Amino acid sequence: MPELPEIEVIKNLIYPFLKGYNITYSIVRNKKLKYLIPKEIIFINNQKIINVKRRGRYIILILQNNSIIIHLGMTGNLLIIKDNKKINKNDHIDLIIDNHIILRYSDIRKFGFWIWYNKNYKNNVFIKKLGPEPLTKSFNNLYLYKITQKKKIPIKVLLMMNEIVVGIGNIYSNESLFISKILPYRKANTLTFTEINILVKKIKYILYKSIKNGGTSICNYIDPYGKKGNFSKFLFVYKRNNKLCKICQTKIFKMIHRNRSTFFCSVCQI
Ligand SMILES: [Zn+2]
Structure with missing residues (x-):
């Protein structure tokens, strides 16, 4: 299971490809990971990504009025795809970005999940109960x-x-x-x-x-x-x-x- 460093590395690498760009649409090939993929993500249409954050093991895409909270589970990966020729059976979600890249979610064991929430993601039930970040002063x-x-x-x-x-x-x-x-x-x-x-x-x-x-x-x-x-x-x-x-x-x-x-x-x- 990816832990804090792996999620932080992923967040830092996807950040410049996402922040300030629009999600044009999505391709959801598998509607059920750990939970069902919300219809708002399946039918997403022209939504600007205001920011990309990490909290614990969650990656959060902050949109204008909403947020997408992503957990990679045991075997999830987020990939930046520039050439969309090969798709394999574990590639469950693509977000098509208006800078011609695809943010691809791939997960062999499908324990990961995607949540649609309002933009105050900190109030989400999964995020709310988290303890302090180990790399901040509150963990002392x-x-x-x-x-x-x-x-x-x-x-x-x-x-x-x-x-x-x-x-x-x-x-x-x-x-x-x-x-x-x-x-x-x-x-x-x-x-x-x-x-x-x-x-x-x-x-x-x-x-x-x-x-x-x-x-x-x-x-x-x-x-x-x-x-x-x-x-x-x-x-x-x-x-x-x-x-x-x-x-x-x-x-x-x-x-x-x-x-x-x-x-x-x-x-x-x-
Ligand atoms: Zn020893």
């Missing part, structure tokens, strides 16, 4: 410490809760805990203020670094040009089980918890 050590003090769940599970902080999934929770030297299954309330301080800094660091490197392509993530992200080579633990720790040469462990794989080094992390 005092905020996280206050929350962790009250929770006995594993710190990794807590970091992946969107109502606490958005956009951190399995990749970046595993990686940020590794570079913070904290075991992922530690109960949140056992973390000291110093450890939280380090964790908050490292989360921001790793997300910035991944964005700079085009995100992580582990499953099928590609950017709007069809290019893979480069961050995979910087991973310390994620999907590196049985490989040697890059710091201490011990084997990386994998543990399945709540159906998610957790990766860690039993020497570097305490």
Whole structure:
């Protein structure tokens, strides 16, 4: 599943092709992804794109009076298409833009969704319940410490809760805990203020670094040009089980918890 860095990379790349241009019409080849595609999107006609934003893992196209809220689910991709010859069976939605490009939504597993909403997208039920953005000041050590003090769940599970902080999934929770030297299954309330301080800094660091490197392509993530992200080579633990720790040469462990794989080094992390 794409996490914050991948969605940010996508947003930054599609932005110059969309902002200020018009959606002339759409071609919807598959009317049902996770939810039905709203008729307003199927019959969209000459709508100006005022802005393109990201909130958590959502990409939002802001129109004059409405917004289109897009979630990529597990395997969704947004592509900038300049030459429309090849269409494959996973290409579900095209937005035809008046600068001769197509914004194409492709999704193998179809867990993504598109929502039509008024232009105050922040009031949408999915967006409203989201916690702070990890790369803003509202995600800070005092905020996280206050929350962790009250929770006995594993710190990794807590970091992946969107109502606490958005956009951190399995990749970046595993990686940020590794570079913070904290075991992922530690109960949140056992973390000291110093450890939280380090964790908050490292989360921001790793997300910035991944964005700079085009995100992580582990499953099928590609950017709007069809290019893979480069961050995979910087991973310390994620999907590196049985490989040697890059710091201490011990084997990386994998543990399945709540159906998610957790990766860690039993020497570097305490
Ligand atoms: Zn190690």
